[in-house]
Amino acid sequence: MILDSFRLDGKVALVTGASTGLGQAIAAALAEAGADVACHGNTHSPRATCEAITKIGKQAFPVTGDLSDGETPARLIEKTIEHFGQLDILVNNAGTIRRAPAVDYSEDDWQKVIEVNLSSVFRLSQLAGRHMIERGSGKILNIASLLSFQGGITVPAYAASKGGVAQLTKALANEWAVKGVNINAIAPGYMRTDNTRALQQDETRNRQIVERIPAGRWGEPTDLAGAAVFLCSPASDYVNGHVLVVDGGWMGR
Numbered sequence: 577m578i579l580d581s582f583r584l585d586g587k588v589a590l591v592t593g594a595s596t597g598l599g600q601a602i603a604a605a606l607a608e609a610g611a612d613v614a615c616h617g618n619t620h621s622p623r624a625t626c627e628a629i630t631k632i633g634k635q636a637f638p639v640t641g642d643l644s645d646g647e648t649p650a651r652l653i654e655k656t657i658e659h660f661g662q663l664d665i666l667v668n669n670a671g672t673i674r675r676a677p678a679v680d681y682s683e684d685d686w687q688k689v690i691e692v693n694l695s696s697v698f699r700l701s702q703l704a705g706r707h708m709i710e711r712g713s714g715k716i717l718n719i720a721s722l723l724s725f726q727g728g729i730t731v732p733a734y735a736a737s738k739g740g741v742a743q744l745t746k747a748l749a750n751e752w753a754v755k756g757v758n759i760n761a762i763a764p765g766y767m768r769t770d771n772t773r774a775l776q777q778d779e780t781r782n783r784q785i786v787e788r789i790p791a792g793r794w795g796e797p798t799d800l801a802g803a804a805v806f807l808c809s810p811a812s813d814y815v816n817g818h819v820l821v822v823d824g825g826w827m828g829r
Contacts, residue, residue: 581811585610588660589808590652592643592700593670595620597769598719600628601797602667602804607634609805611665614639614656618670635660643670644691649699657707665808666704668697668741669719671734673771678732686733693737694744701748701759709755715808718745718761720819722826725763738763742819749817758816760807765823767795790825799824 589606593599594615603613603625612635615622626636637659641648657663672692674685701716708714723735724742745761752759766772766785775781776794786792803822806812821827 578811582805582809583610584665584805584809587611587664587808588614588656588662589665589667590614590616590639590656590663590700590704591667591669592616592652592696593618594625595622597771598764598767598797598800599667599669600625601801602669602717604628604632605798605801605805606665606667606808607632607636609809610634611808612636612660614652614659616640616652616670618642643696644688646691646695646699649696649703653700653703653707662711663704663707664713665715665717666700667717667719667804667808668700670696671719671737671771673731673734675730675774677730681732689733690737693734694740697741698744701744705748705752705757708757709752713756714758715812716748716757716759717804717807718759720745720761720763722763722765722821722823724761724819725827745819746817753816758807758812760812760815760817761819762800762803762807763819763821763823764800765789765795765821765826767797767799769797788826788829789823790829793824795822795824 589611591603594603595617607629614637615625616639622638626638629636720741721738724738728735749759
């Protein structure tokens with residue numbers, strides 16, 4: 577019976593940034609667990625993710641929009657609820673990164689990263705939270721980062737935004753746990769995605785990173801699948817305000 581508590585049959589999820597990488601893997605994992613999924617894409621179409629979910633036998637619904645635009649979150653929530661009639665799970669995965677030394681970091685880069693990585697997370701959570709509180713249940717999963725705990729190098733806006741995501745996760749949990757809504761986060765380690773391509777291609781940094789990871793390798797998007805299903809399922813009903821590190825042991829070294 578314990579395995580049944582990991583099932584998501586009858587649930588509807590919205591996953592942002594679901595076209596590729598971590599979001600695509602999470603969306604597919606939720607569908608495999610039984611959920612129907614609204615898949616968001618910005619610069620890339622979520623069509624491939626939707627097709628993969630349909631092959632599993634679940635419903636998929638593509639939604640698009642630039643999350644640096646403050647009006648986009650409302651459209652995504654409205655379209656998802658209009659299409660499926662409900663929203664049970666929100667996964668705030670979409671993110672962006674701009675690299676430059678702090679002394680040279682532009683105002684435009686700062687604003688773009690903060691808007692996508694932090695402000696849109698609040699807006700989406702607030703709108704989804706209203707719907708979930710009214711229904712008496714819901715799951716919100718934020719994708720934080722190792723830089724929620726560490727400062728990183730030449731990514732000041734990214735580090736600030738991901739630190740904010742971790743604290744926002746706790747702040748919302750403090751208010752909404754009693755209303756039946758669980759808000760948690762995953763802090764992925766160094767994952768093999770488009771956001772980390774520059775690091776993967778830098779021979780010195782790549783070697784330094786792998787040497788620091790006890791598992792001895794970069795993480796793959798599918799390494800988040802089990803943690804995501806757990807935090808979006810009834811199995812985690814008494815988990816709230818937690819930031820779960822999935823990093824191959826990086827933070828322990």
